[in-house]
Amino acid sequence: MSNEREQRKCVIIGSGPAGFTAAIYAARAEMKPLVYEGMQPGGQLTITTEVENFPGYPEGITGPVLMEDLKKQAERFGTEVRWGTIEKVDFSKRPFLLTDESGKEIMAETVIIATGASARWMGLPSEQEYNGFGVSACATCDGFFYRGKTVAVIGGGDTAAEEAVYLSKLTQKVYLIHRRDELRASKAMQQKVFNTANIEMVWNSIPKEIVGEQKGFAKAVTGIVVTDSVTGAEKRVDVDGVFVAIGHTPNTEVFAGQIEFHDNGYIKTIPGSTRTNVEGVFAAGDVQDLHYRQAITAAGSGCMAAIEAERFLA
Numbered sequence: 096m097s098n099e100r101e102q103r104k105c106v107i108i109g110s111g112p113a114g115f116t117a118a119i120y121a122a123r124a125e126m127k128p129l130v131y132e133g134m135q136p137g138g139q140l141t142i143t144t145e146v147e148n149f150p151g152y153p154e155g156i157t158g159p160v161l162m163e164d165l166k167k168q169a170e171r172f173g174t175e176v177r178w179g180t181i182e183k184v185d186f187s188k189r190p191f192l193l194t195d196e197s198g199k200e201i202m203a204e205t206v207i208i209a210t211g212a213s214a215r216w217m218g219l220p221s222e223q224e225y226n227g228f229g230v231s232a233c234a235t236c237d238g239f240f241y242r243g244k245t246v247a248v249i250g251g252g253d254t255a256a257e258e259a260v261y262l263s264k265l266t267q268k269v270y271l272i273h274r275r276d277e278l279r280a281s282k283a284m285q286q287k288v289f290n291t292a293n294i295e296m297v298w299n300s301i302p303k304e305i306v307g308e309q310k311g312f313a314k315a316v317t318g319i320v321v322t323d324s325v326t327g328a329e330k331r332v333d334v335d336g337v338f339v340a341i342g343h344t345p346n347t348e349v350f351a352g353q354i355e356f357h358d359n360g361y362i363k364t365i366p367g368s369t370r371t372n373v374e375g376v377f378a379a380g381d382v383q384d385l386h387y388r389q390a391i392t393a394a395g396s397g398c399m400a401a402i403e404a405e406r407f408l409a
C-alpha cells in the first residue's frame with residue numbers, strides 16, 4: 096500500500112492568495128508544489144467584487160481575475176493544482192500523511208496550510224430555512240437577484256460595509272443592521288456607507304427572526320424582525336433579501352488534534368514566522384491571522400511559508 100502513495104516535497108492546502116503565493120515561491124525553489132484547491136477554489140476573493148487595495152492595480156481588479164492570475168503565475172513555474180480537498184492528516188511523523196476525499200494518500204515532506212476562513216452564520220433557524228431563498232452570505236454571488244428590490248445587510252465590519260455599498264448600486268434600498276451604535280469597519284468604508292443615499296443604518300438591532308412566505312414551490316423572504324439592544328423593543332424591517340456579513344470562522348477542522356490552535360480555532364504560528372508547533376508544517380493566510388486578514392497579508396505570509404519550507408528541507 097505504502098509504495099502506491101504519492102511522494103511530494105511540498106503540499107499546499109488551499110488556493111487563496113496565501114496558497115498560490117506560497118506555490119509561486121515553492122515552485123521557483125524547485126519544490127514542485129502540489130496545491131489542493133479545496134471547497135472554494137480561489138478562496139474568499141472569488142466571492143468579492145472589486146479589490147482596490149492589492150498593490151499593483153491602480154484601477155483595482157476583480158477578485159476572481161486576481162485569483163485566476165495568481166493561479167496561472169503559480170502554474171507557470173511548475174505548480175500542480177489539483178481539484179479536491181484534504182480530508183485527513185497525520186502530522187505525528189515525517190513525511191506527513193495526507194488523505195484526500197477520494198481516499199488517495201500523499202506523503203509530504205512539508206505542508207503549507209492555507210485553508211482560509213469561511214463566512215459565519217447567525218445561527219437562527221429561519222436563517223437556515225431561507226438560505227438560498229432570500230438569505231445569502233455573498234452579495235457578489237446573489238446581489239443580481241435583488242435588482243430594484245430592498246435588502247438588509249447584517250454586520251458592522253468591513254465586509255458588511257462593502258456588501259452594503261455593493262448592493263446599494265443594484266437595489267433600491269439597503270438597510271445595514273448592526274447590533275451596536277457604531278461600525279467596526281474602517282473609517283474609509285464608514286464614510287462610503289454614510290455617503291450612500293440609499294443605505295439606511297439600523298443601529299442597536301439584533302436579528303431575531305427572518306420572516307417570509309411560500310411562493311408557489313419556493314419560499315421568499317419578506318422581512319426581518321430585530322430586537323433593540325437598548326430598549327428590548329422589537330420591530331420588523333420589510334426586505335426581499337438578507338445578506339449575512341458577520342465575520343468568518345477559520346477552516347481548521349481537519350487539523351484538530353494534529354496541530355496547536357488558539358482558543359478561537361485559528362492556527363497558532365510562532366510569532367514572526369509561519370511555523371506551527373509541528374516542524375515541517377507551516378500555516379499562512381487567514382487560517383492563522385486574527386488581525387489583518389487582507390489579501391496582501393495572506394500573500395505575504397504565503398511567501399514566508401514557502402521560504403521557510405524550503406529552508407526546512409535544506
Ligand code: NDP
Nearest residue numbers: 217250251252253254255274275279340341342343387388
Ligand atoms: P469582523 O469580525 O470585522 O466584523 C463582524 C461584524 O459582525 C461585527 O460588526 C460584529 O459586531 C458583527 N457580528 C458578529 N457576530 C454577530 C451576530 N451573531 N449577530 C449580529 N452581528 C454580529 O468581520 P468582517 O468579515 O467584516 O472583516 C474581517 C476582517 O477582514 C477585518 O479585519 C476587516 O477589516 C477585513 N476586511 C477588509 C476588507 C478590505 O480591506 N477591503 C474587506 C472585508 C474585510 P460587533 O462589531 O458588535 O462585534
